Amino acid sequence: TSTSTIMETSTTVASSTTVASSTTVASSTTVASSTTRVYSSALTFSSPLYVRAGIPRSNAGFHYEAIPLLVEITTHYTIFSNSTMDMHGYIYQDTFNSLFPYENLLLEDADTAGNGQFQFARLLHRYTKYIIVVTTYEAVTTGTFSLTVRGPPSILLSLAETNPPDKIQWLFDGDLNDVYSRYNGQLKINGNNTTTWISPGYAGYGSAACFSSTNYMIVKKYIDLSSTKLTVSAWIWIPKDFWLLYSFPLFSYCTGVELDLCLHMIVVGGLLRVSFRGNDLSGKILLDVNQWHHVTYSYDPLTLQQRIYVNGISDGIQTAIVAFPQITDVITVGTSSVIPFTVPKNGFIDKLTFESRVKSSEEILDEATLVAYYPFDNSYDDVGPNRMINSTFLSTTFDSDGRFDQCLLINSTNLSYFQATGFHYLAQSDYPFSFSLWIYPFVNSGTILQVRFL
Structure with a gap:
């Protein structure tokens, strides 16, 4: 088990300058009050494990903690970690599902703050639900950490379960x-x-x-x-x-x-x-x-x-x-x-x-209505609502010159394909269906899409 604490400080900065003994020139500047919230906790062996976004090894387990963040003023905030561990951080909007780490992902960072610490400088919107996921760069790492959020007053940072949940x-x-x-x-x-x-x-x-x-x-x-x-x-x-x-x-x-x-x-x-x-x-x-x-x-x-x-x-x-x-x-x-x-x-x-x-x-x-959606952004995964997982591929690569972000490059000289199975209702009556995709042909003949029943 681990314990967590939240500490809040508010600061107002003023400066003055004194010149010569008989003359005083004072300049006084007041910086708008700000709030610093420091959340302290630990990743332990009892912390949940998941495969974090950006990891090609599907069996790598990373301890993590998901921390809800709410702000009441729409403005820029700075969020950074402090730990002896090499940290990795993510910001999600609305919900975080450890089974699908790319879903609702807004930002990712590993070393912007230096010394293996993440840092975000981000415009956050009032009454929008954010989740900060704190994890490590290397798998199965444990230790203490703190999370600092700087911004105007009325930052709400809490581990308490919201009711109702997201x-x-x-x-x-x-x-x-x-x-x-x-x-x-x-x-x-x-x-x-x-x-x-x-x-x-x-x-x-x-x-x-x-x-x-x-x-x-x-x-x-x-x-x-x-x-x-x-x-x-x-x-x-x-x-x-x-x-x-x-x-x-x-x-x-x-x-x-x-x-x-x-x-x-x-x-x-x-x-x-x-x-x-x-x-x-x-x-x-x-x-x-x-x-x-x-x-x-x-x-x-x-x-x-x-x-x-x-x-x-x-x-x-x-x-x-x-x-x-x-x-x-x-x-x-x-x-x-x-x-x-x-x-x-x-x-x-x-x-x-x-x-x-x-x-x-x-x-x-x-x-x-959406059965499956494959954006082919460095991944063969279906990111639609059903998460179809039965796919195979042969002699294909990802290319950065896609219509939207990346694309799947099909080799036109050798046997090359992407195949997905498990579309149960294609074989059923009374279920209309359609397909759509963007293509950039290199040759003027070839198979674009084929449906067959196994």
């Missing part, structure tokens, strides 16, 4: 755990366990879960949604015998048994619906049975605006009459006790995601 995500790949291990679910069983699993899940790999009114997922942990921006999304499969009076509860957040004390995301009669305190918003797009659909709900407590999306398309928008101020310590998935005049009929649910921000329509469309 992101909660349940993948249902054989368990009910949150990807970030903060809001792990439990299976609530009343009577026989009728929960079923299906494989593959929506993306052609992993799995998905189907609950029932008596067997469902429950998350017993305090979460504060009062005055919180939020976006909740999921992939769902509607069963073939889903009738008009059937309801498929997705996400429920209740502080009591009364309908007005619950925030629901539910499918009723084939239509997506969200409601809280009498603010019902129903969609108009009928969800086809026996097919995966991406559904999303967003809410902004500042404007009271609610939006729902089906497969990335806006399906409803309204301004709520009142805000949703409730706080609870229970979230349920797959059931709800206060949906009147309906019969529970669950389908499969996969990749349920909660984020404490309002996502843009462009982000939601990408999540719902």
Whole structure:
């Protein structure tokens, strides 16, 4: 274990000059007050490990600490490390996922401050969530460090877990755990366990879960949604015998048994619906049975605006009459006790995601429709929402003269290719698809893209 401390100092600088015994010429300059926050901690053998960005060795483990940073004034700040270890630092925006170290990455530094210490001089925006990831240049290194942030007053630097967190995500790949291990679910069983699993899940790999009114997922942990921006999304499969009076509860957040004390995301009669305190918003797009659909709900407590999306398309928008101020310590998935005049009929649910921000329509469309995205920026990785990992290549290199950043260079004289597999729904009916890519041909004939079934 390790302990951490935060120390704050404020400074005002003045200077004066005295000349000759009979004459005093004074110049007094006051520099605007500034705040220095020093955060002290340690990387130990119990600190989490990950493969940091920029490392070609996939088995290299680096101890790290992720430190949230909030500022209340938009201006330039200086951030630097101090340690006997050779340090490496990163700044992320919104969220940091150690499994995908390039996601949301803003800055990286190793030695700008000298002596193996990182330093950032950066314009930071008020009320934007930043995460400073402190790690080391060499793998499996431990020791103490301090992190200094200089800027105007009102720097908020804390290791305390924010509530609600930036992101909660349940993948249902054989368990009910949150990807970030903060809001792990439990299976609530009343009577026989009728929960079923299906494989593959929506993306052609992993799995998905189907609950029932008596067997469902429950998350017993305090979460504060009062005055919180939020976006909740999921992939769902509607069963073939889903009738008009059937309801498929997705996400429920209740502080009591009364309908007005619950925030629901539910499918009723084939239509997506969200409601809280009498603010019902129903969609108009009928969800086809026996097919995966991406559904999303967003809410902004500042404007009271609610939006729902089906497969990335806006399906409803309204301004709520009142805000949703409730706080609870229970979230349920797959059931709800206060949906009147309906019969529970669950389908499969996969990749349920909660984020404490309002996502843009462009982000939601990408999540719902983008299967894979390969930018080929010194990497063969898919950086789209599904992180397809089944790829091979032969006799290819990366070139700096890409249409956007780098590109993949295919050798036109020898056998050369890039191949990705695992696109499960290319072989299924009722799933339209399209491909797009930029090419710079060296010859006037050859295969650009080929789809085949293995």
